[in-house]
Amino acid sequence: MSVRTEIKAVTDRIVERSKPLREPYLDRMRRAADQGPHRNVLSCGNMAHVTAGCGPQDKETLSFTPSANIGIITAYNDMLSAHKPYESYPHMIRETARAAGAAAQVAGGVPAMCDGVTQGQPGMELSLFSRDVIALAAGVGLSHNAYDAAMFLGICDKIVPGLVIAAATFGHIPAVFVPAGPMPSGLPNDEKAATRQKYAKGEIGRDELLKAEMASYHSPGTCTFYGTANTNQMLMEFMGLHLPGASFVNPGTELRDALTQAATRRALQITAAGNEFTPAGEVLDERAFVNGMVGLHATGGSTNLILHLVAMARAAGIAITWEDMSDLSSVTPSLAKVYPNGLADVNQFHAAGGLQFLIRELLDEGLLHEDVRTIAGEGLRHYTREPKVIGGELTWEEAPKASGNDMIVRPASNPFQKTGGLTLLTGNLGTAVIKTSAVKPERRVIEAPAAVFHDQEAVKAAFKAGDLDRDVVVVVRFQGPQANGMPELHSLTPPLGVLQDKGFKVALVTDGRMSGASGKVPAAIHLSPEAADGGPIAKIRDGDIVRVDGETGELIVKAEGFDAREAVTADLSANGFGIGRELFEAFRRNVGPAAGGASVLHPEPVEIPTAAE
Template identity: 70%
Template sequence: MNLDPRIAEVTDRVRARSSAARSAYLDRIRRAGEAGPARAHLACGNQAHAYAAMGEDKAALAAGRAPNIGIVTAYNDMLSAHQPYERYPDMIRAAARRVGATAQVAGGVPAMCDGVTQGQPGMELSLFSRDVIALAAGVAMSHNTFDAAVYLGICDKIVPGLVIAAATFGHVPAVFIPAGPMTSGLPNDQKAKVRQQFAAGEVGRDKLMEAEMASYHGPGTCTFYGTANTNQMLMEFMGLHLPGASFVNPGTPLRDALTVAGVERAAAITALGNDYRPAGEILDERAFVNGIVGLMATGGSTNLVLHLPAMARAAGIILDLDDFADLSETVPLMAKVYPNGLADVNHFHAAGGLGFMIGELLDAGLLHGDARTVAGDGLDRYRREPKLIEGRLVWQDGAGKTLNDRILRPAKDPFQSTGGLRQLVGNLGRGVMKVSAVAPEHRVVEAPARVFHDQADVRAAFQRGEFTSDTVVVVRFQGPKANGMPELHSLTPTLAVLQDRGLKVALVTDGRMSGASGKVPAAIHVSPEAADAGPLARLRDGDRVRVDAARGTIDVLEPDFDARPAATADLSGNKVGIGRELFEAFRRNVGPATEGAAVVV
């Protein structure tokens, strides 16, 4: 199938915009690749330090002829998704030995759980943790003794941070190894209902805790389609996973077989062999366009509108919100997974999953089928699904059709003809909305504004019964420079209650929402942010605001708006406590949301 002309147009635009930066990047990583890892050139003392604890692998490491794989791990057991990684290093080392290679844990990176920090001060460190992860992975890889790297990470900021590091060390082949989603627990819609009942005072904390524990109940990613599972989709669409690896449950024989196969592939694509696949060459404009196509087709997390530009810049690729907007207009929404449906990712996977979706998008000309991947040239092999047959891992053709059209549909018969995200532009700035979960009748809201500087004040106003008419709730001074751009997901149950009462309600903020942004229209990432004297800082209570996802606009309808002075906020409380003191340099130097809200790229 020929490439859709609109996909080609966006790709050509990205390629032209990125020409200088990409050329400089490729020149840099090619020079690094030609120099090779320094292992063979290290002084004996340097090498002795590197190999001292490696036991049976010492001789192979000292000889310097076997591929050495660096393991960068985000293991901790605070994140259910990352708990399975505890036993991966031993599995990886054993798999490497069987193919004549060696493997070492190069370093660990922090991995915070946004589910724990939602609505808490720690959430103000969440976005910046992406840059810390990139820096920590950079330290791990700086030993320059690795022929390839395997990256163990899944959740919200972890995968983007690791991709930034993999791109920075772009001369080193990189394979991302997932751990899979937890098995299905309490259905997500039932959990959301209990949250709304608690917000409305209809049930107590005991019922809320019971529902939450029944939903988040074991190892693996949370099963809704939030940022963690969107990350896994991206790694497959962008060719950094093995085909079909994303959504196989932890602790299963197939999961372990895929992990072993990922190690074998990492050993096979080093510069020591005949199939050298440096990460920086895989991460080209085709890969990033393919990733955005996947984001739109699945109705994925709004957080990736921040992460993808930051990831791309690390590889010399410059993305703009217009690219997301144009691809969203071109790509059909093919999946309904909670919060834009009742199914979870296990149901999605069983219905045909990413293999079916990639095949459909390839046949429709909506993906770059010639993109390079860790599995080989071309995305076509990502149509296939992995299976264990008599203990041997093989890839076979998938069903070739959806097995549940309430969850997954063909590209020619989608849930809607456009993707799951919309860019919003107007006199309040530029923002984005996840529309896949918002019913059409709620996508346009024009109402007086209530302006807040703290999400806790919104909940307090709700508890006092102050929201009795249509309202655009504005929560400003939540951008990256103000307080690290926390997610405001804890507002979702409150706003959903108002909407269920029949009110027209929308959220406008320079902060973020969770990757599980739900049924309330939320104009987020609004830039320039209020702390940069952006237009949001001139809003007042009672101003008439129109949020129009149908037309892609976000405007205040007041004639004197442009002439007003910008409000300021006392942000001193956001600078101390729970580690926030350590991140002042990040707040001072962070870029705008439209460029990924990045510090290190």
């Protein structure tokens, strides 16, 4: 089925807008690919260093045969439960490559921080910037120019976006992304959230809270709620960088290992030395990013990807905007209810039909581009099949055509709602976004007096003192990328949720971020321009009436003479030191605006033609 008119219109304008970037990018990638297998350009001394640490078989393969060499970029560490399984992956990949007459080497490691550890802590101020550091670190690993393809081992919040930026930068070689899967289900997410709210109200102590948290996050694998990490995995399938059905298979299973081995063989098949050369730069085209945005809306994914998709696309010479995302959301039905948008976790979502069911539904409705290149071959229809191990052999079969549970995943003919739940907000405060898919309809429009804060600790203190027991729009400013690295403000969700449950009208307005697991409280986030850049949010005063309208897309302050006010400033010196923050001063000084992806690597804004032009 051909793509719908509305999807084509957004795609066409992205293509047109991106021409000044995309055409030079593709020319660079094709010239790099034309140089052939890159070990050919290395001197004998260079090659001796490439192979010095190898065993005899790999030395022979790399030095004297045209066989392919895979560069492994790994985000393995013991801190992230999602990345713990990667400890054994390089060995498995090397053995699989050798069996195919090729080789694989760990090209480099990249940092991978756990946002679950740094939530509400100073380390969270490094989190967003870690995305660009990851891209830089992966670039260092691949700069040895000795690899015919790259396999990227990464899952969590900033890690996949950083790796995609690197994959696009080295877009002349194939890129295969390899997941590790979610941990088995533990304490239900709604019980965990209820326990957090009890703790916020002082009804239980830290011991009970810790027991609940440890029952939720309990083993190797990705956290099971549909936050940024699992949204990343969805994107890699919708954009054709995973093998079909690979995202949500649990670690330590026969199927998980079979998929990792198959990903290695596929990486070899799509190199220039194979028969299906598929460079990453041509997989990551405008249609792939539109597919990713549609997937984000259809599944109710993390708001963090609103930033990351802009930055990821820019690395591939593609300019996308929040307006593009909002327009796609307006025609994309919401087909999934996974916590925080529902009660199910990703294991239950996967069992109910998961991504393969959704991709087929969206393809059949003309909401996805089918004619795309993927690592699995030509066409997104490959991704309607689910993997199985039968008789010891990995195979793919068509996914069931009916949902296994219509409280979790639904067909396009019977969506949870007709739109994706992402709305662009504009008004005299600037530009922000709101995710309404987890917000009850009666709470999507809030108009109330502002309570203004310069950090989240001050919000928590006001909550404990009872100063917020009223209808209120909590404004938390100086949380943007220039101010302090744009940390997530997820620790505000329990107290604001308590106020909401008391019957008050509550909303959040901030130039910071919210966690991918947040959602029940309406939040106008990523407000741009930010307070530290003199944005209008710096003009709000306590008591000003603020309107956050998730239905019409209105974000305004109703205060006489508001535009003429002087923007306040704040002492941000404390943001510059401690827990590594001093190392990131150059990032804070040079980062671009949130609407441009909050990127240090590409901070300059892309010119958006006006209708008159």
